[in-house]
Amino acid sequence: MGQAIVDAAAVLGFDPFDPTFRADPYRGYPPPGRLVRTDAGLWVTSSYALCEHALRDPSFGHGLGDEGETWRQGPRQRSFLTMDPPDHTRLRRLVSKAFTPRLVERLRPRVTALVDELLDAAAGARTDLIAALAYPLPVIVISELLGVPAADRDRFKDWSEALARGLDPDFLLPESEIVRREAARAEFNAYFRALAAERRASPRDDLLSALVAVSDGGDALTEEELLATCVLLLVAGHETTVNLIGNGALALLRNPAQLALFRSQPDAAPAAIEELLRYDPPVQFTLRTAVVDTELGGTPLPKGSFVLLLNGMANRDPSVFAEPDRLDLTRYAGGSAARHLSFGQGIHYCLGAPLARLEGQVALSKLFERNVTMAAGPVTYRDNLVLRGLESLHVDLSA
Ligand code: HEM
Known part of the structure; x- marks a missing residue:
């Protein structure tokens, strides 16, 4: 699986490039059920129980060295997203010390002001919600949090896009995308190396300074880390929160009764966001490697087996969620529905979930305080496979 393979359907067991798949992937993925093996030898499952199990079971990881390298081509910089314990444990602990839920909650007034500003600027005319709100909001928030100067933000768009597309399995990427990804990584590194040096010399009240200074019993992050x-x-x-806002807005616009409910119960926004995350998640799937000889749902898997966990489809497993294809904003209101897998599960559970939830809640609540009507025309998606999100979403927005 080292080289880009053109026949994605043979590798994956579904055809991610079929236009009808992109419009509604939940009809194209293998239905929740057993673990299946594709023609190319990849194991695939969309069963909630199996996805959740594999995310929590330490026999499944990313595999350092041998097996892991065949998943990504050539040498690459690993973040702790794709590390196994003990490296993952050490780095996640250090970063969590700097990136706390308290720090995130402090951002609420700033996020609210930003959403108002972005909506005011776009209101009164036909507008693309992705360009006007869903994309800029997370960029500004994470840049301000890290301490990236506003003037530099625009430089990131291409690099970030290249890295986001590069999250897709290498064997589904054209060679040009892999080259673009590695070039973007080099530019990002050079940029942050210089900025980190500045913060080391004169720290500020930002996350980058906190990461530079973070220490835990004598342990600290190396420059590369x-x-x-x-x-x-x-x-x-x-690249993820943009899709929570975009996919969430589209789901509400297409379900007027649910939108009316959303508008009438502002206090229920947190539960509504959970359902929107379940219904059409920004991150569709993730990959794991069997790091030892193991089994999944009774199927023996030798060390080195790749397993594709279709978390987005597992969120629609009818053995776990009643009427899974229905958007039901009250699903999470009582606290009894199963947790969706949209932020993952287990040791890699999304570290940014509190921030993503905050941005999603504020953005969608404020957006739908206004009159929003969807413009006629087709809805198009970006090319990414792991990340699912709209290219644009044209609406008429009242002032
Ligand atoms: C709606 C928005 C978001 C979604 C759907 C999302 C989804 C996910 C998922 C599914 C994972 C686990 C991947 C895996 O197990 O292979 C993950 C991990 C992670 N996410 Fe998010 N994410 C979102 C927003 C954010 C934000 C805003 C940040 C930070 C600013 C963030 C930072 C991280 C980090 C650092 C990890 C790695 C955690 C680890 O490996 O221990 N995410 N995210």
């Missing part, structure tokens, strides 16, 4: 973490936070902060 610091750079990989900055890039991870920036890309994860950039």
